[in-house]
Every structure is written in C-alpha cells, then in structure tokens.
Amino acid sequence: MKKTPESIRVPWERKRKGHYLGSDWRTQLELQVMIWPAIVLIIIFSFFPLFGLLMAFKNYNPMSGIKGIFTSEWSGFDNFTVVFHSFQFWPMLKNTIGINLFGSLVGLPVTLLFALLLNEITSSRFKSFIQTITYLPHFLSWVIYGGLFITLLDPQGGIVNALLVKLHLIDEPILFLGDPKYFWGVAIGTGLLKDLGWGAILYLAAIAGVDQSLYEAAAIDGAGRFRRMINVTIPSIKPTVMIMIIFSISGMLNNNFTQIYVFQNTLNMSASQVIDTYLYQTGLLQFQFATATAIGLLKSVLALLLLFGGNYASKKLTQSGLF
Amino acid sequence: MVGGKSLGERIFNKSNVVIMILLMVATIYPFWYSVIGSLNGGADLVRGPLFMWPREFTWASWEAVLADPGLLHTAWITISRTVIVTVVSILYTAMFAYAFSRPYLKGKKLYMIIGFISMYFSGGLIPSFMLINWLGLYDNYWVYIIPSLFGGFWNVIILNANYKAISDSLFESAKLDGASEFTIFFRIVLPLSKPVLAALAVFTAVGVWNDFGTTLYFTQSTDLQTLQYMILKLVQTSNASEQMKSLAANSSTAIADLLNNAQGQGLITAQTIQLAAMVLSSIPMIVLYPFAQRYFTKGVMLGSLKE
Numbered sequence: 001m002k003k004t005p006e007s008i009r010v011p012w013e014r015k016r017k018g019h020y021l022g023s024d025w026r027t028q029l030e031l032q033v034m035i036w037p038a039i040v041l042i043i044i045f046s047f048f049p050l051f052g053l054l055m056a057f058k059n060y061n062p063m064s065g066i067k068g069i070f071t072s073e074w075s076g077f078d079n080f081t082v083v084f085h086s087f088q089f090w091p092m093l094k095n096t097i098g099i100n101l102f103g104s105l106v107g108l109p110v111t112l113l114f115a116l117l118l119n120e121i122t123s124s125r126f127k128s129f130i131q132t133i134t135y136l137p138h139f140l141s142w143v144i145y146g147g148l149f150i151t152l153l154d155p156q157g158g159i160v161n162a163l164l165v166k167l168h169l170i171d172e173p174i175l176f177l178g179d180p181k182y183f184w185g186v187a188i189g190t191g192l193l194k195d196l197g198w199g200a201i202l203y204l205a206a207i208a209g210v211d212q213s214l215y216e217a218a219a220i221d222g223a224g225r226f227r228r229m230i231n232v233t234i235p236s237i238k239p240t241v242m243i244m245i246i247f248s249i250s251g252m253l254n255n256n257f258t259q260i261y262v263f264q265n266t267l268n269m270s271a272s273q274v275i276d277t278y279l280y281q282t283g284l285l286q287f288q289f290a291t292a293t294a295i296g297l298l299k300s301v302l303a304l305l306l307l308f309g310g311n312y313a314s315k316k317l318t319q320s321g322l323f
Numbered sequence: 324m325v326g327g328k329s330l331g332e333r334i335f336n337k338s339n340v341v342i343m344i345l346l347m348v349a350t351i352y353p354f355w356y357s358v359i360g361s362l363n364g365g366a367d368l369v370r371g372p373l374f375m376w377p378r379e380f381t382w383a384s385w386e387a388v389l390a391d392p393g394l395l396h397t398a399w400i401t402i403s404r405t406v407i408v409t410v411v412s413i414l415y416t417a418m419f420a421y422a423f424s425r426p427y428l429k430g431k432k433l434y435m436i437i438g439f440i441s442m443y444f445s446g447g448l449i450p451s452f453m454l455i456n457w458l459g460l461y462d463n464y465w466v467y468i469i470p471s472l473f474g475g476f477w478n479v480i481i482l483n484a485n486y487k488a489i490s491d492s493l494f495e496s497a498k499l500d501g502a503s504e505f506t507i508f509f510r511i512v513l514p515l516s517k518p519v520l521a522a523l524a525v526f527t528a529v530g531v532w533n534d535f536g537t538t539l540y541f542t543q544s545t546d547l548q549t550l551q552y553m554i555l556k557l558v559q560t561s562n563a564s565e566q567m568k569s570l571a572a573n574s575s576t577a578i579a580d581l582l583n584n585a586q587g588q589g590l591i592t593a594q595t596i597q598l599a600a601m602v603l604s605s606i607p608m609i610v611l612y613p614f615a616q617r618y619f620t621k622g623v624m625l626g627s628l629k630e
Contacts, residue, residue, distance in 0.1 A: 028429055030504035034422035035434060037415065038473040045454070045470045046441040052450020066457050114346070117339050126340075132616060133347045139608055141533030143551045147558040147601050148353040151360060151594065159356060162372040193349065225332055258535065262555065283449045284540060296447035 056294040062287050079294035096274040103188045104248040115203035134197025146262030149190050180271035206240040239320040246322050249310035253299050275299055361598035364590045384595035401550045404467040409528040416474035420482035421508045438476035455541050466541045485519045525615040550604045557600055561593035
C-alpha cells in the first residue's frame with residue numbers, strides 16, 4: 001500500500017495539523033447558513049411557547065397579552081386546584097383513560113395477531129395486496145374516515161343498523177353517536193380499523209428479521225406451523241411488542257383529538273369529552289388560558305411519568321425496554 | 324421448509340385467506356358505501372340503506388359540490404399549502420441534515436441540544452396560540468407555511484442515518500475539487516437520497532393535506548378554510564340535520580319527506596353533499612397512493628415509529 005500523500009487525505013482529518021478544509025471560513029459560513037433558519041424556527045415556535053407554561057402558576061388575564069405572562073402575579077397551584085374541582089374533570093379523565101386503555105387492550109393483541117396471520121400467507125403477491133388495501137385508511141384523515149362511519153352508523157340510512165335489524169339482533173335502530181354508552185366502542189372500533197394494517201408494519205419488520213435457522217430447527221424438532229408461531233416468532237419479536245406496549249402506556253392520556261372531535265356531539269358529550277377536547281374548549285373557546293395551560297402541563301408531566309414508569313416496568317418484567 | 328401439508332395446516336391456510344379477504348372487505352366497504360351514497364338521490368337514500376349499487380343514480384350531488392364557488396378557493400388553499408410545505412420543508416430539512424452530518428460543523432453539540440429539547444418539550448396549545456397571535460399569523464395564510472418550514476428533528480435523524488450510506492470518498496473528492504457545501508448538497512447528497520426523501524415527502528404531504536387543527540385553532544375566516552375543515556363542517560351540519568330529521572321522522576315520515584323535498588327535488592341532501600365532498604377530496608390521496616406506496620417500505624420503520 002502506498003502512503004497516502006498529504007494532499008489527498010480526508011480533509012477534516014487534517015485538523016491536528018492545524019489546516020483542514022472544513023475549518024476555512026467559507027465552508028463554515030455555508031454550513032451555518034444551512035443550519036440557522038431551522039434554529040431560528042425552533043427557537044420561535046418551540047421555545048417561546050415554553051415561557052407560556054408560566055401561566056399555569058399565575059393569575060393570568062388574557063386581556064394582558066403576552067406581557068401579562070411575565071407581569072401577572074403568582075398564584076401557586078391555584079389553577080390546578082380549580083381544574084381538580086371542576087365537575088367536568090374526573091369524567092373527562094375517565095373517558096381519556098378508558099378509551100385509551102380498552103383501545104390498547106384490544107388493539108395491541110389484534111394488531112399482533114393480524115401481523116402473525118399476514119406473515120403466514122404464502123403467496124407474496126397476495127400478501128402485498130392485503131397490505132396495500134389495509135394501509136389505505138391510515139392515509140385518509142379522520143375527518144373523512146370519521147365522516148364515513150357517521151354515515152354507516154346512521155340510525156336511518158346507515159347500513160350497520162339496517163343489517164342488525166334485518167338479522168333481528170335489535171328491534172330499534174341504535175343511535176351509535178347519539179347515545180353516550182356506545183361512544184367508547186365507536187372510538188375504539190374505528191381507531192382499530194383505521195390503523196390495523198399500518199400498525200402491523202413494525203411487527204412485520206420484526207418478524208422478517210427473525211433468524212430463519214430457528215424455524216428450521218423447530219421444524220426438525222417436529223414443531224408444526226402453529227407451534228413455531230407461538231414458540232419462535234412471538235419470543236423473537238418480544239422487544240418490538242414491549243416497545244409498542246410502552247408507547248401505548250405513555251400515550252394513555254393522549255387521545256387522537258381529530259378522531260374524538262369528529263365524532264363528538266352534544267348528545268354523547270358525557271362519554272366523549274377527553275383531555276384534548278376539553279383543553280381546546282376551555283382554552284380557545286372559553287378563553288380560560290391559565291386553566292387550559294395548567295391542564296396541558298399536567299398532561300405532559302403525567303405522560304412523561306407514564307413513559308418512564310412503563311419503561312421501568314417493562315425492564316423489570318422482560319429485560320427489554322426503550323432506554 | 325414445509326414438507327407435506329397436514330389437514331390442519333390446510334384448514335389453517337384456507338381460513339387465514341378467508342379472514343384476510345373479510346378484513347379487506349371491511350376496509351374497503353366504507354369507501355364504496357360513500358361512493359354509492361354520493362351518487363344516489365338524497366331523498367331516496369333516507370328510505371333505506373344501499374348495499375352494492377345506487378338505487379337512484381344521479382350526479383346531482385357531485386355537480387353541486389363541484390359547482391360551489393367556495394370549493395375552488397378552498398381546494399387552492401389546501402393544494403398550495405401542501406405543495407409549498409412539502410417541497411420547501413423536505414428540501415430545507417435535507418439541507419439542514421446535511422450540514423448537521425458534517426463532522427467539521429462548528430457548534431454541533433449546541434444544535435443537537437436545541438434539537439432534542441424541541442423533540443421532547445412543547446408549550447402546548449394555548450401558549451402556541453398566543454405566540455401565533457403575537458406574531459400576527461392568526462387568521463393569516465402564512466400560519467399554514469411558516470411554522471412548518473422545518474420538518475423537525477426526527478426527520479433530521481432519519482436523514483442523517485441515510486447520509487451515512489454515502490461514501491466519504493465522494494465528499495472528499497468534491498471538496499478537493501473546490502466544490503462549495505451547497506454544490507455538494509445539491510449535486511451529490513440530494514440525488515443519492517431520493518428514496519428516503521420521497522418517503523418523507525409522502526408522509527409530509529399526507530400530514531399537511533389531512534391537517535385541520537391549524538385551521539381550527541389559528542384561523543377564523545372562511546377564506547382560509549381547507550378541504551378537511553370544510554368537510555368537517557359539512558359532517559357536523561349534516562349530522563345535526565340528520566338528528567333533527569330522525570326526531571321528526573319518528574313522529575311522521577311526511578315531515579322527513581318535506582324536509583328532503585325542500586332541497587332540490589330530493590336529489591340532494593346535506594348527507595349526499597357531505598358524501599360527495601368526502602369522496603371528491605379523497606380522490607387525490609387515493610390516486611397518489613399506489614405511486615407513493617413503493618416508497619413506504621423505505622420509510623416504514625421510521626414512519627410508523629414517528630406515528
């Protein structure tokens with residue numbers, strides 16, 4: 001091997017020599033020009049709002065504008081006390097956690113099952129066709145998808161009610177969106193249908209990464225297809241499953257605002273008011289800025305605690321976690 | 324790998340295929356239902372649900388939606404914002420990621436800290452609303468553009484992982500030829516990152532096209548409505564009028580017919596208008612979808628994690 005001449009060495013490796021191409025002012029200037037617009041945007045749109053969190057601990061009046069965030073008097077945890085004592089708070093928390101908890105309890109296993117079954121489809125063309133079809137709803141907005149289901153579940157022209165009546169399962173059409181007791185079911189069911197295909201992607205990628213020799217060894221040992229699925233595939237993709245569980249635990253307070261907002265109406269409000277819609281209502285419709293900020297902050301802090309808690313539990317139980 | 328197939332295995336295969344077909348039908352049918360619903364006479368639709376085909380075929384609802392003068396403007400707002408944000412934010416984020424990936428970038432550590440803070444902490448809705456207001460972006464077209472120009476630090480991480488695949492020798496020889504950083508980015512990095520850029524562009528475009536939060540939170544004039552927001556309003560009003568109607572229909576069907584006949588000889592109702600608008604506004608996504616789909620596998624891991 002010839003010794004690399006000084007002149008064609010990697011430019012930035014010549015740093016020690018005190019002269020490398022990356023250090024000339026023109027290169028640096030160009031790079032900084034590429035960097036700074038984003039830094040400015042981040043500082044304005046991500047960092048400035050952080051100061052607004054002060055409002056959660058202050059007696060803030062929206063009339064006082066931006067300046068009021070800094071000048072208004074401190075009120076300690078008064079805003080949080082107001083939130084806790086609001087008659088809407090506890091039902092709202094129940095809805096938020098209920099929809100997410102049951103959504104995850106149903107969604108996680110069903111999505112995993114779908115991925116496992118899809119993986120067992122032998123024809124690869126049929127498999128990718130199924131994927132194409134089932135990914136589609138993920139790319140449509142909740143406005144469209146929710147609108148579709150409002151039509152399908154309609155008590156008058158909706159096909160779901162018509163079928164149920166025809167099959168004599170019910171006598172009277174059900175007001176799926178007008179009756180609070182069905183709201184959780186509608187939210188969970190539509191959420192599952194919309195993201196079933198897309199949610200399976202990560203599992204499929206994990207399944208594709210499983211060492212094939214494990215399957216061969218299991219087959220030689222006489223394990224049938226079903227046994228191989230239970231004893232090889234599932235243990236191999238356990239880390240991915242755990243990550244999805246941790247994510248859903250940390251998202252326990254985070255509803256899909258768009259979804260809930262589309263399905264929400266005055267009749268089902270008692271079952272459909274969740275933290276995110278409540279935040280929008282108190283903040284932007286009723287202009288209770290301080291209260292809404294307090295709710296938002298409370299939600300973020302709890303979400304962070306849930307993330308760490310979920311990760312800790314996952315590490316304790318299965319030795320695998322996010323971090 | 325699999326030798327002779329046992330009976331149990333064959334039953335499993337068959338039922339698996341059946342399950343998948345049922346699932347696909349369940350996925351597709353809602354769309355089909357909205358298509359046939361929008362092409363059916365409105366008054367007729369209330370009489371009973373459709374199953375496979377329109378009972379009383381008519382283009383009336385589609386024509387009514389397309390003839391709406393507000394629709395063109397709304398579509399223009401939606402399309403222009405989608406195109407501008409997608410093109411600029413993908414190009415700029417790729418450029419930022421390139422600068423960020425250079426080992427000789429000064430201040431890299433600081434930028435990384437700034438980036439990570441921006442990923443994990445947010446002021447939330449109300450402080451953002453006040454900021455937008457303060458900046459004069461409230462009820463202003465630019466609220467759709469300016470806050471979205473940078474695609475976020477997550478995309479930077481994804482892009483950086485992809486830039487690692489580009490051979491260092493390309494950068495070295497370009498540098499020695501005296502190429503500027505901009506030349507390197509546009510001539511070398513950009514052409515070599517097409518697949519990941521395409522995947523990110525699809526996700527960005529879908530996100531912008533489907534977004535109605537910005538419209539809901541930060542605008543109020545109808546001039547700035549987007550398609551999604553317009554449909555949301557249609558869904559809400561038609562929903563309300565349906566509920567009113569179902570109350571009325573319970574007492575007498577004559578009232579329901581009266582309500583329907585009031586609107587264009589019963590061919591068009593709030594519901595068919597809503598369905599037609601939904602179908603028409605999903606057409607761009609459904610047409611683009613097959614083209615975009617081949618990039619998904621590239622962006623899959625990142626995209627789904629992001630979600």
